Amino acid sequence: MPPKKRNNKHKKRPLTDEEFVAKETWRVFRIMAEFVDSFEALKGIGPAVCLWGSARAQPGSLHYRMTFEAAKAISKAGFSIITGGGPGLMEAANHGARQGSGKSVGLNIDIPMEQKINPFVDIGLKFNYFFVRKVMFVKHSSAFVIMPGGFGTMDELFEALTLIQTEKSPYFPVILMGKEYWQGLIRWLEDKAVAAGYLDKKDLNLFTITDSPAEVVKIIKKSYHHSLRSLRKG
Numbered sequence: 588m589p590p591k592k593r594n595n596k597h598k599k600r601p602l603t604d605e606e607f608v609a610k611e612t613w614r615v616f617r618i619m620a621e622f623v624d625s626f627e628a629l630k631g632i633g634p635a636v637c638l639w640g641s642a643r644a645q646p647g648s649l650h651y652r653m654t655f656e657a658a659k660a661i662s663k664a665g666f667s668i669i670t671g672g673g674p675g676l677m678e679a680a681n682h683g684a685r686q687g688s689g690k691s692v693g694l695n696i697d698i699p700m701e702q703k704i705n706p707f708v709d710i711g712l713k714f715n716y717f718f719v720r721k722v723m724f725v726k727h728s729s730a731f732v733i734m735p736g737g738f739g740t741m742d743e744l745f746e747a748l749t750l751i752q753t754e755k756s757p758y759f760p761v762i763l764m765g766k767e768y769w770q771g772l773i774r775w776l777e778d779k780a781v782a783a784g785y786l787d788k789k790d791l792n793l794f795t796i797t798d799s800p801a802e803v804v805k806i807i808k809k810s811y812h813h814s815l816r817s818l819r820k821g
Contacts, residue, residue, distance in 0.1 A: 635667035640676025640734030654679035660800040662687025673702040681707035730760040735768040761794040
């Protein structure tokens, strides 16, 4: 049988220059609205810590349990927990947050692989724009805890490190959990990036690696109280 002809009846015509400009102008207002709504929704969450990690981790897995315990310890120390709001390790972190006194926050993103907000989120927001979402992570977090993950998690890790390295953001702890998972990447940074002169050896001091929730809490509390003292002297 010959292939069926495609029905182009509803095919969109190209935008005129005037229509394109008008559409882009309204996009600016949508971006502004996303910022305003986010600032308003998150203004009362108190001191918070951002936990990032894979959406693909299964409940009961080693990394899921590690994330749950870390988030629980951080929440019991009085910090709210902010995640990407989705499944996997984000769900584990929001679940752990429910065990303490901090709020459980999920900043979800509209992406092709539909990512639903997990059931352990108390305050959930949905974003169209990655960069608006990233601003919210940085603005409201006293520390970043990076659990094992893929491209998205690594993007967030290196964005945080770049902000600190370039002094575009005040210093905040960046903590990698899962020594076995991250050791290959760290070895590559040492053997390739530092050896080639693309990183200074001291740049590797911008993050800490641990498997201990207690150590994570200790690092976060020390940094947070130091920041409070600096503000009072300020």
